[in-house]
Amino acid sequence: MKMNQEELGHLVFLSEVVLSGRKKGLMEETLQCLLYIVKSLEEAELPDSVIAEMNSLMEAIEHELRIENDRVKEIEYHLNLHRQRKV
Structure with missing residues (x-):
């Protein structure tokens, strides 16, 4: 369709x-x-200007996702440390 x-x-x-x-x-x-x-x-098929803007937007998205992922890993690390201290 x-x-x-x-x-x-x-x-x-x-x-x-x-x-x-x-x-x-x-x-x-x-x-x-x-x-x-x-x-x-x-x-x-897209104009070069559109592709450039999309590449810029994708880089920003990837950057934010990496920051978020790093923050989650940091939180998990500290939670694991806290759990290990309780045992």
Whole structure:
């Protein structure tokens, strides 16, 4: 089944409303819709400026996830130390 330009345009509109309105309660559903589309593509031809912006956004996402992961590891380490001291 194919989505036509009107349907894709409506998804873009909804995504922009959710993003610009910071509708956190709808972010998961929006991301899921966009993920379905991206996963269905074998490749996408985009302007260089868009690819540069996406690369920048992906780097920021990866950076935040690394920080979060490091923080979780630090918390787990300290919890384990605390448990070992109790024994």
